[in-house]
Amino acid sequence: MMKDFLSINKKGLITMLFALILAKSNACEHQPCLHEPLTNFGVLCDLCSCSTSSGSMGFGTLNNSNFIGFRYIYQTFESQNGVFQNSPKSKEIFNTYQLWAQIPVKNNFYLSVNLPYQDLNRTLNQTTENINGIGDANIIAWYKLPLLKKKESGETVDYNTTDQTTGHSLLFGLGVKLPTGKFEELLADNINPGFQVGTGSFDGIISTGYSYSGKKIGVNTLLSYYLKGENKNEYKFGDQISFSANVYTVVNAKKVNFMPFVGVSGDTYNKITQYGETLNDTNGNIINTSLGAEVNIKTFVFGVNFTKPIHQDLFGGNVKSKNRLTLYLNYSL
Template sequence: MNKLIFILCLIVSSVGQAKTINDSIDIPESVSREMLDDCDACGCAAGNGSSGFESLLNPQFIGIKYFAQHYKAKENLFVKDLTQDQYFNTLQVWGKIPLTEKLSVYASLPFHFHEKRTIQGDININGIGDLNLMGIYRIINSKDNIHQLNGGLGVKVPLGKFDEKGISGVNPSFQLGTGSWDYQAALNYKFQKNKLALLINTDYTVKTENRKHYRFGNQWNYAATGFYQITGTEKTIVSVKMGLQGEVYDTNKQFDEVMLRTAGSALYGKLGFEASYKKFSLGGEVMLPTYSNLAGGDIEAKSRFSVFINFGI
């Protein structure tokens, strides 16, 4: 309950700031945002559950996002049933600042508080996560703004704590950070006409070996999301969205030895909304798995939920 109150306080605080600052921006019609889901999948540190970086609602912003994930896992190797509930929660500060007309810099800093409920009792970890930095370049932008293609290159700085004891569990991704410098490449395509928009995103993360000689598997993410604007004025835009998002994980390694039952994949269906008023923007999304085969079947994806509040700067 204290964690929930803490989250709500931060959100309310952001809303108040947005009302005092965001009162003079001309938001283009029919423009929607695909959230920068940099919170990591299957542990919020060992993977990167990104669905690409974004299409722009405002050219520059700063905000707060809350992201929650639920998984079922085997209690240990000697049981067949998935009885252990694992909850991964992230509160993230993020922002995007343009350097030139085509080049922007994106950054996010997460705070994780995770929990898994075992027969012996609940286990909780919390703390700062890994810092994400990415340069975003606009490759194509048609004169009528119907087509846009963006590319990005990024790095994850290992600020989050990596606990070597944690890799002995069913889910080695129950961590605050990978302990390694990881690198990401991303592409984002947007088609937009009148009240309709389509976003296609893909990114690939290369993960390196950390000081404990452990290396989480590389990860490929992909997503397709459709938007429909249900209302729009000079100051206000409200859109709904739905789509699919997939993630593919390679095997983890330790001392260059493959760790069995650490690879996997999952596919989610998602439904959400995004709304803006002047510089202030709000969005939410629910994701449910249509397919899940994580850690050789030892982990099952259950649900995800996210909400963000942003304002232009």
């Protein structure tokens, strides 16, 4: 039965994800659709949950909680193919094209869905290798808990009045990464095992976050744990812990809202195992800084995010993550 599930037609999955997105319109007929700032939560491994893809990249936006959109991520890595200083180095360029959405379900419950297409290139000794295809889809259910306070009259609390929001909220997420992307065992021998379209495994995602949204300033934080599964090749990427924190400000102009932000994020990876044995030099950690902005024009949101590593130790120092650029265009629902 599991085998049949793994062989689900990928076109069918795309149809399912869009059906979830379209179902949002029905949800809005029965409840108000929320558009308050949610967060720039880092809840998904945007490539394929491999060890060098960052789980702290973010899934939501600073501006709105309900949207459907397109995101592009450009990443580069440099890998040392040998134990000597003059050993040849390979350059990997990861292009990720994502359909993504955040959909209200009921009250403070939300769904995040993400379907990537991967186009990965690796150049070594003037020879270029390319793999591409649909990556691993993600679905996460979220519960947002607004922190409330009672209205006060002088120093007396009036319990007959309606609660007020404080701008502070907590978020809890539980989700799964589906093995919709292809895993190629031959590629696992690369210095950078993240050079894969998919992992071939079911992975669990557990997240908790905090956000504050004021009139002129906002803060978002998130901590996520990725519980990696073993694929049919008995290959298991190491479990992963990711964190992110962003501070943004709101600049209002005529018909346009401009929201610049700065942030810090990081990932810690456990070692990879294959056939029950732990592989050496397959763990690591990385800390990034980021700078970006969102522009909101009516129902459209354009975002840009530039990320630069400030500390990293990946695969025994054999893999170096370079700068990353993210662009996205969303339509607010």
